[in-house]
Structure formats: C-alpha cells, structure tokens
Amino acid sequence: MGKLTKQQVAESDWHANLALGPFDFCPVRTTLNVLGGKWKLLVLSTLFGGARRYGELRRLLPEITEKMLIQELRELELDGIVQRVVYQQVPPKVEYSLTEQGQRVQPMIAALVSWGQGYLMRAGPEAMPASLRPGPA
Numbered sequence: 668m669g670k671l672t673k674q675q676v677a678e679s680d681w682h683a684n685l686a687l688g689p690f691d692f693c694p695v696r697t698t699l700n701v702l703g704g705k706w707k708l709l710v711l712s713t714l715f716g717g718a719r720r721y722g723e724l725r726r727l728l729p730e731i732t733e734k735m736l737i738q739e740l741r742e743l744e745l746d747g748i749v750q751r752v753v754y755q756q757v758p759p760k761v762e763y764s765l766t767e768q769g770q771r772v773q774p775m776i777a778a779l780v781s782w783g784q785g786y787l788m789r790a791g792p793e794a795m796p797a798s799l800r801p802g803p804a
Contacts, residue, residue, distance in 0.1 A: 672742045673700040701746045702772065706731050706739045711769065712776050714749065718764035748772070 677700055702708060713719060713727045724736060740763060743749035748769040754760040
C-alpha cells in the first residue's frame with residue numbers, strides 16, 4: 668500500500684531519529700494518531716459485536732461516505748486494529764473484525780459512552796431525546 672497512516676509516519680520518524688521533539692513519544696498523541704478522526708471510533712463500536720461485512724457497516728453508519736469508510740477501514744487495518752478477511756467465493760465476501768489490539772479499545776469506548784450519557788443528562792432526562800432516555804427504574 669502506498670499511503671502510510673499517521674502512526675506509521677511517526678514510527679518511521681522515530682526509527683530515523685529525525686529531530687524528535689518532547690511530544691513525539693506521547694501516548695496521547697499515539698492514541699490520536701491511530702484512533703483520531705471523526706469516524707474511527709464509530710467504526711470500531713460497530714465491530715464490537717463481531718465481524719461485519721462492508722455492506723453491514725455502510726447500513727450501520729449511513730452518515731459516512733463510502734470513500735471515507737474505505738479509508739478509515741484501511742488505516743485501521745494498517746495500524747493493526749482491524750482485520751480484513753477475504754473469502755474466495757462468488758460473489759466475493761469480505762469481513763472486517765477487531766484484532767486483539769482492537770479489542771483493547773472497547774473499555775475506552777465504554778467510558779466514552781458513559782461520559783456521553785452523563786453529558787446528555789446534565790440538563791435532566793427531559794432534555795434528552797426520548798429514544799435516549801433511561802427506562803423506568
């Protein structure tokens with residue numbers, strides 16, 4: 668593949684020892700290099716339930732363009748977060764799933780979901796859309 672991910676570029680610079688700054692080895696920067704952007708966490712969250720075919724991902728994430736979904740999946744694959752399996756059959760079948768490294772993201776996303784729910788509740792449950800309100804106690 669021709670294009671490198673942000674993290675691959677950073678690691679290449681580390682190995683070449685090119686003018687490293689104090690934040691070049693920052694774990695937060697590494698996390699953002701691999702998982703940052705508008706769509707990657709949403710793509711990953713759809714894969715926590717198991718392997719998904721490309722068409723399923725498109726249906727589950729209708730707001731992402733086809734081009735962007737392909738780009739995000741490729742970057743996640745290159746960074747070792749997502750695995751792409753091609754089945755040799757007619758018609759061709761491709762499935763995406765999380766690697767072991769990708770599974771390690773799940774607690775982070777669970778924490779983000781929890782934070783987001785709390786944030787939405789800051790004005791009280793009545794301010795939330797009905798579909799997101801907690802059920803009866």
